[in-house]
Structures are given as C-alpha cells and as structure tokens.
Amino acid sequence: xxxxxxxxxxxxxxxxxxxxxxxxxxxxxxxxxxxxxxxxxxxxxxxxxxxxxxxxxxxxxxxxxxxxxxxxxxxxxxxxxxxxxxxxxxxxxxxxxxxxxxxxxxxxxxxxxxxxxxxxxxxxxxxxxxxxxxxxxxxxxxxxxxxxxxxxxxxxxxxxxxxxxxxxxxxxxxxxxxx
Numbered sequence: 001x002x003x004x005x006x007x008x009x010x011x012x013x014x015x016x017x018x019x020x021x022x023x024x025x026x027x028x029x030x031x032x033x034x035x036x037x038x039x040x041x042x043x044x045x046x047x048x049x050x051x052x053x054x055x056x057x058x059x060x061x062x063x064x065x066x067x068x069x070x071x072x073x074x075x076x077x078x079x080x081x082x083x084x085x086x087x088x089x090x091x092x093x094x095x096x097x098x099x100x101x102x103x104x105x106x107x108x109x110x111x112x113x114x115x116x117x118x119x120x121x122x123x124x125x126x127x128x129x130x131x132x133x134x135x136x137x138x139x140x141x142x143x144x145x146x147x148x149x150x151x152x153x154x155x156x157x158x159x160x161x162x163x164x165x166x167x168x169x170x171x172x173x174x175x176x177x178x179x
Contacts, residue, residue, distance in 0.1 A: 009073050016068075016076075025076040026125060031118075033078065039139050040109050042179045044080045047107060047137070050176070054169040055083070061104070062089035068098040071129035077122065080137075081107040085165060105165050107135040123147050133165055142177045 006028030007015070015030065016023050022033040036044075044065060052063045064082045071077060082103035084092065092101055106126050110119055119136060126134045127149050134147040144155040146163070155161055155173050162170035 009076075012076065022078060024078055025074070026121065027074050034111070034113055036109070036111055039179070040080075040111055043109050043137060043139055043176060044107075046176060046179065047081055047109075050171050051081070051083070051166065051169065054166060058168065059086060060166065061085040062092065064099070064103075069103060070098040070100050071102065071125055071131075075125050075129065077106075077125065079103070079106040079126075080109045081105075083107075083165065102130045104131065105133045105135070105163065106131050107137060109137045109139065112140065133163055135161075137176065139177065142173065144173055144176065 007030065008028070009025065012023075012025040012030060016025075024031040024033060048063065048065055055061055055063050061084050064084070065080060066078055067082065068076055068078050069082060076098050083105040084101060085104045088101060088104070092099055103126075108119070108122065123134050123136065127147065132148070136145045136147065138144070142157050144159075144161055146153045146155065146161075157172075157174040157177075159173050160170050161173055161176070
C-alpha cells in the first residue's frame, strides 16, 4: 500500500495554479477529480436550472457551480453547486479563486467512482466548516440525502426536496432526474 505524500496549503495553491487538472485539497492530501460522466453533468445542470431561477427571482443569494471554496487553510473543495445567502454572497470577490466565504448549502452529485469514505469525508468537511446543509444526490439510485450537523434525511422519488435556505422553493425528487 502506497503512503500518500501530504503537502502544505501553499504547495497546493502553487500546484493547482500550474495544473490543468481539477483538484481538491483535504488535510494535506491532493485529490484529483475525475471527469464526470454526462449523467452527472446533466443532473448538476438540472439543479442549477431548478434552483437558480428561484434565487434570482427572490434576490435570496447567489448560486455557484464548480467553483473552488476554501473551507479552511487545510481544505479546498469544488462542490457541484454551492449557495450563499444574501447578504453574505455580496462579500464574494468574483475575480478571485478560491472563494473564501463558507457556503450555506452545498450539493454534490455522487459519481460511481466516489467511495462511501470519500463522500463521508467531504460531508464532514462541509459541516465542520459551517455549511448549514449538504445535499448528496445519487443518480443511479435516484435518491437525495440532506445532511445537517446532527442528522441526515433520505428522500426518494415521490418525496419533495425543500429547504429553509430557499424559502418558497421545492422540487419533487423525480424532477431532479428527469433528463
């Protein structure tokens, strides 16, 4: 078994600027992100379409997708979607990466190549950094898990996805997968 080489945040910043690969940084380890399958991208696009119109109509914040966030000095992540509520989103420098503001909501579309341990580590990193709510979306099972700091909830086709972070917005789980 190979022992991973850990690097500093400064080394990661330099590496990520020099590389064309998408990478995350978790507690000193560099995680190379594989290219998502088309179904992953279509579901992420569907989520953007379903949520972004509501966010814009209600001036409730700003939705980001595939942008890098600094959760801490030792953690940089690229959630599929991230939502920052008003007025926090106004603090984001749109010309700088990584974004140094903790999202209120993150959404991850889970790929078959991601292990349960990888997903759990990322959920934990989000919640430990102060993200209020994390959604994990599973295309093959057509399930959505909503995670909070003290509990999680499983939603299946026939259930309704809704959140206090997006007042007035809801969506049947099946619509997320209607591609």
